Amino acid sequence: MSGSNQDFSPKDWIGQSAIVDLGPTIEGVEVWGEQTNQAFRKTLFDWYDREGRHLPWRESKDPYRIWISEIMLQQTQVNTVIPYYQRFLQVFPTVVDLAAAEEDDLLKLWAGLGYYSRAKNLHKAAQEIVNDYGGRFPQTAKELKKLSGIGPYTAGAIASIAFGQAVPAIDGNAMRVFSRLFTINADISRQKNHAIFREVVAYVMGDERPGDFNQALMDLGSSYETAKKPLSDISPIKDFNLATLTGTELDYPVKLSKTKSxxxxxxxxxxxxxxxxxxxxxxxxxxxxxxxxxxxxxxxxxxxxxxxxxxxxxxxxxxxxxxxxxxxxxxxxxxxxxxxxxxxxxxxxxxxxxxxxxxxxxxxxxxxxxxxxxxxxxxxxxxxxxxxxxxxxxxxxxxxxxxx
Missing domain, CATH: 3.90.79.10 (Nucleoside Triphosphate Pyrophosphohydrolase)
Known part of the structure; x- marks a missing residue:
């Protein structure tokens, strides 16, 4: 495939897998047609409804709580984050409380999580929300990205989970899952290649339950589709997964800058x-x-x-x-x-x-x-x-x- 960002084509698996039709080529990646998209989403949501993780920040659609959790989860494991998240909300229950906080008090509460620039950006963004948006969160990913410390992933997570905007949240889990689904060979260590995943994920996710779609990808990436020991044979998406069908799961995602061919x-x-x-x-x-x-x-x-x-x-x-x-x-x-x-x-x-x-x-x-x-x-x-x-x-x- 000239100009391709893909090792294998889904067309070769029509009739031999859950792939039943073909769609366009997006950013050099041949994708499924809408019939397969719908089947994939149903499979994903059925699994997520049964096995999705029960986490405290998923109990609310409050953008403030979702935002705090997403910032804490950067560079930090879920089990470590949970007690910090709960203590944080006890001290700063609203964005107004956080904006009014003394930075020293905030950093003390953050102690142990590391990467203190995250806490400083939280404080700064809270003040921006209060001063520039009247204490109300922006409701689109485009506006959210204007806030300090919020990049494309965090903006996508908040916009999709809190406000139902159909926008991808592209992190390592999402890229790992989708690189295997479509055998995307673009090097994920290169920031510009993240746009490939955003376009492909946006096409597949549709308008239905975008927040759950993004969270399901997070859960898949931390369970069945882990980096080193994927549970390919029992993964809920195995019948759609080109890497599973071709036995190449460990080849994806591609990080050429770190891996010698x-x-x-x-x-x-x-x-x-x-x-x-x-x-x-x-x-x-x-x-x-x-x-x-x-x-x-x-x-x-x-x-x-x-x-x-x-x-x-x-x-x-x-x-x-x-x-x-x-x-x-x-x-x-x-x-x-x-x-x-x-x-x-x-x-x-x-x-x-x-x-x-x-x-x-x-x-x-x-x-x-x-x-x-x-x-x-x-x-x-x-x-x-x-x-x-x-x-x-x-x-x-x-x-x-x-x-x-």
Missing amino acids: KTIHYQALLLENSQGQYLIEKRPSQGLLANLWTVPLFEVANQEEADQQGGEERQPYQNLVAEAEAVYDLRPVVMKKSIGHVRHVFSHRLWEIDLYYAKLSPAAEKGWQDQEDNDWVFLHDLNHHAYPTVQMKIWQALKDYLDL
Whole structure:
């Protein structure tokens, strides 16, 4: 997908998952159609109504209480925040009380939470609300962002939860959930990429229960969709989740500035039969590129690994012929040792693929047995199978070599 911010397309999973229709491409991300959006929201709300966390700030739609909780929750865990939140409201029950507070008293009450600039901004914003807005909270995310210490996430949380405005609250949880839902490969450590998530989440969330939608994403991100140990198999959204369907949950969200990509080397076998068709095979039902079609790909160990295993150094095409003979019980005739190279990035993985063109020998073709997980295709008729982006690059390289 040219200009894509997505590793896998939902269109390849229509009929094999809860995804039933396609929508537009938003910020380089192919999204679902409205029928799937509605099904997702129903699934999310049903789960949230059953299992959503019972937290003291969720007992009220008071924007002041929601605001205090959101500021405290920045950089601080929920269980730590609860007693501080309750004590804070006992001392400063309204925004007017907070605006009139002495800063020293506020900081003493805040002691132990750390990041004291949060408390100072709370104090300043409370005074702004009293002096500039008559003691009443602004009701839109746009106006809320004008207050000291309130960024896009906090503004979205207050506007959606307190006032029912359909605006996303994009934090680490929301980006983690949505990066997995749509395999979004945009680096979340880059602030400008947060706009991608805001646009996609805004499209999916609709106008129904926006506050609950945002809070459900928070709860999912802290339970089933955690960073290191996601409970993918039992997640309530697993049937919509492209990362779960492709076995790539731990690749998302992408933080390229902190994570070094792993490089894997492959040899691609472009095997042509006497009719001008090329061999393709279906990938396993789990793991990277699950259930998609590619030409045969053989992972190549580097020479250091081969030496450790006592392997004998061979030319690359000799390795490929040996692999093909073992897997397919055939010996292709290599017409050209190498016709090119393809590079492709899968989030934290970099694939380096050398392309080898080969002609199937008459003896091998005569004894060939078709199997369910392989097929032969013409280059001019590639519309009958689902190919990942990396395979489309391989097809294009082959066409360039053949001058088609």
